[in-house]
Amino acid sequence: MDLIAHWIGNIPDFAVPFALAALGLIVSERAGVLSLGAEGLMLVGALAGIGAMLAVHEPGVALVAAMLAAAAVSVLFAVMVVWLRVNQVIAGLALVFFCQGLTGLLGTVLGWTNQPVMGPAALPLGPLAALPVVGGLFNQSLAAYLAPFIFAGVAWWLNHAGGGLRLRAVGENPQAADAAGVPVLRTRFLAILAGSALVGLAGGYIAVISTKLWIAGMTGGRGWIAVGLVIFARWSPWRAFAGAVLFGGIEALIPQLAAAGISLPQYFVLMTPYAVTLAVMVWVALARRGRDETPGALGEPYLREERR
Numbered sequence: 001m002d003l004i005a006h007w008i009g010n011i012p013d014f015a016v017p018f019a020l021a022a023l024g025l026i027v028s029e030r031a032g033v034l035s036l037g038a039e040g041l042m043l044v045g046a047l048a049g050i051g052a053m054l055a056v057h058e059p060g061v062a063l064v065a066a067m068l069a070a071a072a073v074s075v076l077f078a079v080m081v082v083w084l085r086v087n088q089v090i091a092g093l094a095l096v097f098f099c100q101g102l103t104g105l106l107g108t109v110l111g112w113t114n115q116p117v118m119g120p121a122a123l124p125l126g127p128l129a130a131l132p133v134v135g136g137l138f139n140q141s142l143a144a145y146l147a148p149f150i151f152a153g154v155a156w157w158l159n160h161a162g163g164g165l166r167l168r169a170v171g172e173n174p175q176a177a178d179a180a181g182v183p184v185l186r187t188r189f190l191a192i193l194a195g196s197a198l199v200g201l202a203g204g205y206i207a208v209i210s211t212k213l214w215i216a217g218m219t220g221g222r223g224w225i226a227v228g229l230v231i232f233a234r235w236s237p238w239r240a241f242a243g244a245v246l247f248g249g250i251e252a253l254i255p256q257l258a259a260a261g262i263s264l265p266q267y268f269v270l271m272t273p274y275a276v277t278l279a280v281m282v283w284v285a286l287a288r289r290g291r292d293e294t295p296g297a298l299g300e301p302y303l304r305e306e307r308r
Contacts (some may be wrong), residue, residue: 001165003259004133005132005133005134005135005136005191005225006136006259007249007252007253008133008134008137008257009134009135009137009139009279010136010252010256011137011245011248011249012137012140012144012147012248013030013144013209013248013252014141014210014247014249014251015245015247015249015252016202016205016244016248017042017202017205017206017210017222018152018202018222018225018229018244018248019147019151019202019240019244019245019248020147020198020199020201020227021038021042021198021199021203021222021223021226021229021242022226022230022233022243022244023150023151023154023184023198023201023237023240023241024038024041024194024195024198024200024201025038025195025199025227025230026141026154026158026230026233026236026237026240027154027158027167027191027194027195027198028192028194028195028196028301029230029235029295029298030168030171030173030191031061031165031167031169031170031187031188031192031293031294031295032170032171032172032174032188032295032297032298032299033081033082033088033094033167033171033188033191033192033298034088034089034091034092034191034298034299035088035092035196035227036088036092036227036230037077037091037093037095037096037099037196037223038104038199038223038224038226039075039099039100039219039221039222039224040073040097040098040099040100040103040228041070041074041095041098041099041196041199041200041203041220041223041279042070042101042199042200042202042203042219042223042283042305043099043100043103043203043218043219044066044069044073044099044102044200044202044203045053045066045067045069045070045199045200045201045203045204045207046066046203046204046206046207046214046218046219047067047103047106047107047112047203047207047214048066048068048113048204049062049063049065049066049070049203049204049205049207049208050062050117050207050208050213050214051067051110052064052170053117053118053119053208054115054178057117057118059088059120059141059143059208059209062208063143063201063204063205063208064142065204066196066200066201066203066204066207066208067200067201067204068197069200070193070196070197070198070199070200071196071197071289072105073099073102073165073194073196074095074196075193076095076098076193076263077092077196078189078192078193078279081301082185082192082301083185083191083208084187085259085301085303088299088301096223098143099110100217104216104217107189107214108216113214113215113216114213114215114247115212115214115253116212116213117208117213118212119141119208119209120141120142120143120208121138121207122139122140122141123139123140123141123142123145124138124139125138125139125145127275129289141161142204144209145263148241150229151237151238151241154198154225154237155237155238157220158237158244162259163214163295165258166182166187166208167191170182170184170187170191170293170297171245171261171296171297171298172203172294172295172296172297173302173304174297174302178239178302178304184302184304188302192274193220199223199226202222202226203219206218206219206222210261215297216249220230221273224277225247225273226272227281228277228278228281229244229247229277231281231284232280232281232284233297234284234293236295243280247273247276247277250272250276251271251273254269254272257296272287
């Protein structure tokens, strides 16, 4: 029972970064921009978060810095794919490699590598934190508690607010949205910045709250898993949240098994999250049965003079 209790209590630490990164990708991809740069943006957010923590020692400021840094770096990607109409797959991959090199360089030059920080203290929710087995779920950081509310706000905005409906219209049919007076290019640009800020927040969460230090490449492929998670969720925020809990639960189980003395091959442990990602994507492809919920204009550049 102790093993199960520790496992359940650690799930949010692993699930929240997946959830926030997937939510950020959904925002930008609902606007028709294929975003493959999550891994790099998470690294930028992680580095910026640690840098801010070392400077001001305030977790809230550090997480905001992570969001702003990722959004600032994403301007380069936004300019390339929105106005220069560069292939979005190539631009996303280039962004990942650029961010990996940039964060590795800055982390070394600035001396932030392996510098521990004091993350935020856990906030137990009264008697709920004392519950057997599941009490660990109610002894988390404030950021973990806020994650479901962030999802609720973004989901409501996408499905009910005028701005969210316009963003989805741009992703489904930019020509029709343009004819209705929606500024397609500006909407896509802002969607990239907003989505990248959420991805940066995911990276900041890993560095500031989970690991409390910076190591080059510390996201360990979580950005790529978030890309698969978006496909699993079919671009639905709440399905992405459920998928993040699933993936987080799988990742949280691995160290608990090791702590319990269960010997697992190293490479099996490393491949497990990606094997699960592949299995889930195959399951999603088979379960669709001809249905396609992909945004209609995903990955397609838009030029106003072009009409279909």
